[in-house]
Amino acid sequence: MVSSSAPATAAAAITFGFKNLIETFTVDVHRAENRPLNVPLIAPFTIASSRLEMVENVAVRIELSNGSVGWGEAPILPFVTVEDQKTAMAKASEACAFLRRCPSLTLGSMLEDIVAILPGHEFASVSDIQLNSSSSSSY
Structure with a gap:
């Protein structure tokens, strides 16, 4: 029988949640562009007093330096x-221009800078997402 006098050590817990991601993931943008996304609907969409036959949205494409x-x-x-x-x-053009010229940043730092360009709405801001993720124990 082999005995060891060294105490057993517990492995450090590793989390891959949003909080960990915003602190550790580095974003290095190679390209960022936006374009109109005008698409006819298969069937008209009615909401309240509006009837939509097509959507006129904005598409954003971001390519990181790693491809x-x-x-x-x-x-x-x-x-x-x-x-x-x-x-x-x-606003998407402004955000894309910022991403193209900024240095490599952690995801959290980049999101904080984007909030200044795209402040959002009080019920859907990046700040709220960060706050909610840091107070949650599910990550």
């Missing part, structure tokens, strides 16, 4: 969203 590519979309819904397509395109 990873992500797409996002800013939906525009008349009488529901505050922005129209022209305003959303201008």
